Structures are given as C-alpha cells and as structure tokens.
Amino acid sequence: MATPNNLVYERPEAFTDMPTHYCPGCTHGVAHRLVAEVLEEMDLIHKTIGVAPVGCSVFAYNYFDTDFVEAPHGRAPAMATGVKRVLPDRVVFTYQGDGDLASIGMGEIVHAAARGENITVIFINNANFGMTGGQMAPTTLPGMKTTSSASGRDVETQGYPIKVSEMISTLDGVGYCVRRSLHDPKNIRLAKKAIRTAFETQVRGLGFSMVELLSTCPTNWGMTPVDSLKFVDEHMIPAYPLGDYKISDAIKQIKI
Amino acid sequence: MAAKGWIEVSDTYCKGCELCISACPQEVMELDMSHLTPKGYHPAHTFKDGCTGCAICAVVCPDAAITVYREITKRPATVAV
C-alpha cells in the first residue's frame, strides 16, 4: 500500500495541475520540474514572482503555482528588474529560451547581469527557435540545419554561436553563472543543484544568478526524444562545455 | 536483497516520450500499447517485476507524470531527487 512513508517521489506542489503544452520528450518540462522542486524545498512558492518569456515557454506561467507576469520578447530581465527593485524581499526569476535571451533580449540580459540585479535567470539553450517552428537561433551550432538555415548554419554568412555563460560570467555584477545539461539523470541532478544554488544566491542577496541548461527540441531537430538526448551529449556539450563559469567566493560557502 | 518499489504513471501528464524507458536501470519499463491516455498517447508503465523505486524515471520525466514508491524495509526512505 502507498503511504506517505514509502513515497519516494511525487509531482512537486509548486506545480499547478495543468499538463504542459510542450512536445513529448522536450526537456523544458524537466527544467520546469527542477525549478518547481527547488521553490518547494526552499519554501519560496508564496514569495516568488516568475517572469515568463516569449517562445515555447511563453506559457510557463500556467504551470507554476506562483505569481507570474509575462514579458515582451527578450525583455524578461528588465521586467524582473522592475519587480525586484520595488519588492526586494520577494524572489524573482525569469525563464527564457535562447531566442528570447540570446537574440532579441541580449541587451536586457547583459545589463541586468552587469547591474548585478538580484534575480535568478533560468536560460534554456536548445539551439533553435522552438515556438516559431525551428528557425536558426544565435545558439544554433555551425552546420546545424534549421528552417532558416536549410543547408546548415554557414558561419561565413550567418555568424557563429554565442556562448552566453562564458560572456555573462565576465561581468562583475554576476554572482553565479554555470552551464548544465538535462540529457541524463546525473546531469539533471547537477542541474537541480545549480538551480538551488542560484536561488540561494538570490535569497542571500549575492548578486545576479544564471543557470544555462542545454536542452532538447525533438520536434524541430527531427529526432526522437531519446536520440535528442544523445545529440546534446555528442554535439551540444562539445560546443557548449558544461561547467562553473563564475561562482563568487561568498556563493562557494553556501552548503546545500 | 534489492529494494522493491513501484510507480504510478499519470494518464493526465504522460506523453509517451519514452525517456523514462531508456533511463530505467532495471529495464522494466515500456509503453503500454494496450492503453491510450485521454490525449491519445500510449503511457509508460512497468511490464515486469524488478522496480527498485530508484526514481530515475521520475528524474528524467519532463512531465512530472511519475509517482514513485518503495517498500519500507528498515526505516522510511526519503530520497531526494
């Protein structure tokens, strides 16, 4: 019989009852779940305001049982700045994809980080614009085929991928900036720990925190969900190395 | 003796993506081809004994569709996922 005592894992309370609109196997759902688990573990559900982006995760606000606002494309870090500056004792996070954060919203993210805004950014890098149907993103790998780089991204005419964590970590306002992946259980656990540390950073007022998560897009990549995880392992990680790009000394002291 | 566990997969959330199936260390999961969810997916289920309640299926599940239980042997197990 199932009793609370033999329960090992259940759907986090920080989630609403609504099933996500994500495609089967899309790791957006994993990232959502990790954020929900962390908010629940840190007892932050009732003091958190989320900022949803434009892109596949535009409906993120439907899934978290916290207050939420919905930003214009790319502007989530500016909107989060507005919320956090007037409610410094609340927890404010943005959840943004690579089109939102690294393309149209590059100005907002860089300056929020440079100002050391005490917010947490969950950045999903799946190397394409998912919601509009798989166009080239700033993070699309060289040679990678998308609907707007049909013969593969040609770096001569379409430029090179932007390594967001590497770039953001150069800014002095940043307390915590790491890249993790969602392609296997071990990395998912490491990703969760990073998300936890990022929110701990904010709660302790230690500056801007961002976790970049390598994620899949099975539908637009034209792969099964399982093959998509392999693609992350074999192609995404070599281009976007996992690691701790910046952890301030104060944050290194945090014990989780 | 290996721990004995079991899972419940929610028809509301499961989309039959198979990530849990490929991640299951005991290889006891498959899609239930005799059953469709209201959304029209074949949901994942355990098709034979051997589940240890390790919760790796729940760790990789993008839809938080899996609840995991483990038989209590000595003390209540609370495994952080």
Place this chain on the structure above:
Amino acid sequence: MPKELWKGNEAIAEAAVRAGLEAYFGYPITPQTEILEYLSRRMPELGRAFVQAESELGAINMVYGAACTGVRVMSTSSSPGVSLMMEGLSYIAGTEIPAVLVNVMRGGPGLGNIAPAQSDYNQAVRGGGHGDYPRIVLAPASIQEAIDLMGLSFDLAEKYRMIAMMILDGSVGQMMEPAEMPEMMEVKRKDFDWATNGAMNRERRLLTSIYLNPLDEEKTNLRMLKRWKEVQTNEVRYKEYFLDDAKYVVIGFGTAGRVALSAVREARAQGIKVGLLRPITVSPFPYEALEQLIPQAEAFLVTEMNMGQMLDDVLLTVRGRVPVEFYGRPGGVVPFHNEILDEIQRLVSGPLAVQTDPRESWLTRMTA
C-alpha cells in the same frame, strides 16, 4: 506652499515624487534628461527605486514589471525614445495595469532635432503601439499645470488601470517659471486585487497581455473600450478663454495653446471677438466642448507645433459645418504670437470656405 522658481523638467520630477512615485526607470535623451538626473539624486535619498536603464526598451519594461506589483511607477523620455517604448506601452495596455509616461517632445521624424515640438500627438493619442487600446493623454501648457497634471496622471492611471501619458514640448521642459508644489504625499501601497506581489495567503495571480483565444482577446478589447467610455464621460479637461461671445475660436494645446492665448488677448484688444479652447486632455479629446461652440463660431483656427495632428480631431467634430483653418509650425519651431495674430486677422477679413483638408492652403501659404 509658496511659489518657487522651477525648471519644467525638475518640477515634473519633484511633482511625481510628491505624488507617491515609488520607482523610476529612464534613459537619457534631450530635452527631458533633467528629469532622469533629478530623480537619480532624489529617489535614493527617499529610499525609492531608481534605475538608469540600458535603453528605452529596458526602461519601459522595468516600468512594466514594477507596475505589475501595483506601485506608482513612471518613465520619461523624448520622441525617439518614446518610439522605442511603444512595444512596452502596448503590453502595459494589454495587461490593463496603471503606468505613467512623460514625453517631452522634440522635432522629428527620425533623429530630428532637440527643439520643442508637438509632433507626437498622433503617436500618443491614436496609440503608437500595436493593437487596439485606449490611453489617457494630458497636455500641460505651463510648469504649474505640468505639476498639477503629474499627480492627476497617477490617479487616473490607477483609477482606470490604464496608461496615462503626459505630452509636453521641450520648451515646457526646459523653461523656468514660478510654480507651487503640492505637499509631499505619504507613500501608501495600495493592495490592488490584481497585483503580482508574491502569493502570500491568497491564490496566485497572473498578469499577461496574451489571450490566445480570439474570443477572449475580443472580450478584453471590449472591456477596455467600456472603461474608455467612462474616461470619456468623466475625465475630459480643457480651458476656455474669452469664449462667451467669441465668433472666432482658436484651438491649441500645450505651448501652441499658450502662445495662441497671447495672440487672442491682443486680438481682443483690437476688438476682435475671438476666444481660445485649450484642450488639457487631448485623449479623451473635448469633442463636446467643441461641439457647443459650433453654433456661435464663424470659423475655427487650429494651431499646433506640427503638420496638423489634433486638426483631425477638430475636423471630425466640426464635420464641414463651419470653416476650419490651420496654422502649424512643425520641425521644432515655436510660433510667435504675432504669427497667430496674423492668422486671426486673416480669419476676420475672410472670406473663408469649408475645406476638405485645411493643410493644403496652409502648405501653400507656408511655401509661398
């Protein structure tokens, strides 16, 4: 409080502070930068939020975020910067939350210049951002009026969950005049039942401008229009000068209206029965006040510091019943009162005909 000598931009900033401004986000642009500079000192000393944003896009979205929490928040900019803010304004309108924006207008289009203009009337009054949305637009003609309208902007924005914009030309922002400041208002955070400020002991809240189901968006549009009807009924503001027996009526807002008043006074001294209608709310426009003047008016003269933007609102009201003439100075040029006096005298000497587009004869006169 006693009158003090205030610079327009600084007076606007202090008036906003005294009206309970809790957060300001802006970006430098002439001729409004003194507002940003003033608040960069004033807000921190009061423990209130001030951020010089990376761009007007950043600034308006910070306003959007802070507005979602229910505090009094504003940004200020000038024409090109306000263009950049139009995205955010549309989202704020679509989310039905209060926010205040001041546009100290300059000559345009494009980079234009930094001289006083009224060239953003259409952008402010007709919308500017994408989608169907109403907005309140106030147009002060003096520093005292700008101070008074600043507090009103916040009240109206909150009352109607709507954008309240104040448009003034650069001369009102840059000049100095004696003016009286209101008392400092105590900041009291209102517990709005829509504010996303952390779901403490209540159901969670969501603020968004997305309505994926067209029927829901339509319902939202209609709800906004209904609220707008209330604004139109309750909030029209204007000033009338010498209109009781006026046969000729000059219409102008902001500085153009103020210069016109000097011309009207001089014309009165010459015995001409002329008056002035100066809209203070250009949105909602005082259509009814204008309608009331039609039976007595032999002609209207619309005067603006643009190519004839408010002119369309006048033409919509008058609908060919009386001749409407136009005199504008676009591009950052401020008209002298004698130019408008000449126009008044031209009206009196007649004959005037009803024209489909009064801009055509004006353009001919301007380029002769």
